[in-house]
Amino acid sequence: xxxxxxxxxxxxxxxxxxxxxxxxxxxxxxxxxxxxxxxxxxxxxxxxxxxxxxxxxxxxxxxxxxxxxxxxxxxxxxxxxxxxxxxxxxxxxxxx
Numbered sequence: 001x002x003x004x005x006x007x008x009x010x011x012x013x014x015x016x017x018x019x020x021x022x023x024x025x026x027x028x029x030x031x032x033x034x035x036x037x038x039x040x041x042x043x044x045x046x047x048x049x050x051x052x053x054x055x056x057x058x059x060x061x062x063x064x065x066x067x068x069x070x071x072x073x074x075x076x077x078x079x080x081x082x083x084x085x086x087x088x089x090x091x092x093x094x095x096x
Contacts, residue, residue, distance in 0.1 A: 038078020045071040 025033060048071050052064025 038074050038081070041071045041074040041078065045075060 045068065048064050048067035050064075052061055052068055054060060054064070
């Protein structure tokens with residue numbers, strides 16, 4: 001029971017800290033920071049792969065597979081947004 005209270009406190013503290021940090025980011029930096037943080041979903045991808053391959057139960061395998069798909073979409077999307085933003089800073093006449 002004590003561990004649940006401790007974990008709930010950490011969850012509430014991380015939610016508050018995340019909310020405060022996101023509110024302090026200017027709008028011009030929000031998109032680059034979020035696209036970069038999507039790459040951190042690689043950690044989620046590793047966890048999802050572990051869950052999908054653990055063979056604990058059929059439900060865990062299905063949920064792990066769905067998590068792998070969602071994390072992969074998130075990682076690829078983050079890199080696509082970053083590439084699109086970087087393309088905005090290139091000169092119009094320069095070769096890619």
